[in-house]
Amino acid sequence: NAGVMQNPRHLVRRRGQEARLRCSPMKGHSHVYWYRQLPEEGLKFMVYLQKENIIDESGMPKERFSAEFPKEGPSILRIQQVVRGDSAAYFCASSPLRKAGLYEQYFGPGTRLTVT
Amino acid sequence: LAKTTQPISMDSYEGQEVNITCSHNNIATNDYITWYQQFPSQGPRFIIQGYKTKVTNEVASLFIPADRKSSTLSLPRVSLSDTAVYYCLVGDQTGANNLFFGTGTRLTVIP
Numbered sequence: 001n002a003g004v005m006q007n008p009r010h011l012v013r014r015r016g017q018e019a020r021l022r023c024s025p026m027k028g029h030s031h032v033y034w035y036r037q038l039p040e041e042g043l044k045f046m047v048y049l050q051k052e053n054i055i056d057e058s059g060m061p062k063e064r065f066s067a068e069f070p071k072e073g074p075s076i077l078r079i080q081q082v083v084r085g086d087s088a089a090y091f092c093a094s095s096p097l098r099k100a101g102l103y104e105q106y107f108g109p110g111t112r113l114t115v116t
Numbered sequence: 117l118a119k120t121t122q123p124i125s126m127d128s129y130e131g132q133e134v135n136i137t138c139s140h141n142n143i144a145t146n147d148y149i150t151w152y153q154q155f156p157s158q159g160p161r162f163i164i165q166g167y168k169t170k171v172t173n174e175v176a177s178l179f180i181p182a183d184r185k186s187s188t189l190s191l192p193r194v195s196l197s198d199t200a201v202y203y204c205l206v207g208d209q210t211g212a213n214n215l216f217f218g219t220g221t222r223l224t225v226i227p
Contacts, residue, residue, distance in 0.1 A: 004159075035217070042203065043160065043217040091159045104150065107159025 002027070004094050004108035005074075012114045013082050021077040021111045025094030032075040033093045033105060034060075034067055043091060049075060082115045089113075120204045125222040134191045136221050138204030141185050146208040149180060149187045154201045154220070163202075164189070191223075199225045 005024040035043040045059040049069035069075040093105035121139040152160035177190040203220040
């Protein structure tokens, strides 16, 4: 059973360009989460999605950032008109739905975005 | 939002037992406690989860006192490969509470 897959692993963009980050959850997982991590800092929650639905986007900037998780295909985190401050590692996690207890999240290897 | 407080960093020698304590004074009745481990340049990895008393798996033990306002992750006989950042999360299944990772505890194992 393949783990969470993210691509690309490294992405370089010039200021003003668009960045598209992809995440394929583990097989059977219908919940996807995106996090951002700056160097030497903890993970910051951005958005939580289920298939075709955004459940919680409270951690995502209102402008330039969007996320989707279509019925078919990977989840996409899109950053328009990138700025230097967007340079970070972006992690995707997925989880199954449990009947009780807190679901554990399975993380991908991350995409390291560098804005030049 | 059930916030957590952990030490920023800890050092330990190889072969010792390491205990990392997390404070969560505002934990709610439905909240579970979960610990993750993160190595440099990798995504976090689930270690252990519990609700009360003690939980043990092949990697670690989790001790939760009766009032549940804190929890202790115990790593037996650490090795150099246990050098990582350890995050404590508190929350339930429904909301964003469980999605606050904080800055974690950076454990450095010394030879």
